Amino acid sequence: RNSPIIILKTDHESRLKNIYEEYVLPADFSSLSYSLQRIAKKLGGDRYKEVSEELKSAFEKPKSLDHHAGWITALLRYYYDPFYERDIKKNAHQMIFSGTALEISEFINERLTKEN
Numbered sequence: 568r569n570s571p572i573i574i575l576k577t578d579h580e581s582r583l584k585n586i587y588e589e590y591v592l593p594a595d596f597s598s599l600s601y602s603l604q605r606i607a608k609k610l611g612g613d614r615y616k617e618v619s620e621e622l623k624s625a626f627e628k629p630k631s632l633d634h635h636a637g638w639i640t641a642l643l644r645y646y647y648d649p650f651y652e653r654d655i656k657k658n659a660h661q662m663i664f665s666g667t668a669l670e671i672s673e674f675i676n677e678r679l680t681k682e683n
Contacts, residue, residue: 572658573674574665579640586639587632596626606646614645 577585591599599622607615621638628634655662664674 569661571663572655572661573671574655574662575671576665576667579643582643583636583639584632586643587635591635591639592630596623599626603642610645614641618642618645 600619603615603619603622610618618638618641621641622635625634625638664671666674
């Protein structure tokens with residue numbers, strides 16, 4: 568894959584909110600638990616147990632971001648962020664820009680203006 572890469576930078580709270588709304592709200596415990604089991608080996612036993620217990624605890628309470636923030640944060644820290652960091656380093660030569668949504672929009676608009 569040789570396509571240019573643009574990295575979207577967002578703060579932790581925005582990431583939590585997006586993940587909660589996109590994946591947690593429409594899901595139930597068993598579907599998220601199953602998805603977690605599928606990455607258990609990559610998480611490692613202790614981390615899998617930690618996230619699994621936090622997930623179970625969150626679903627025993629009324630659905631809210633506050634109740635789910637712990638296990639989402641742990642998954643980001645232990646699984647997704649390291650994966651993204653490795654991928655970014657591996658493909659750094661293809662990265663053409665990194666910034667917030669607004670900065671990316673401005674970058675793309677500038678490039679389109681220059682091309683026309």
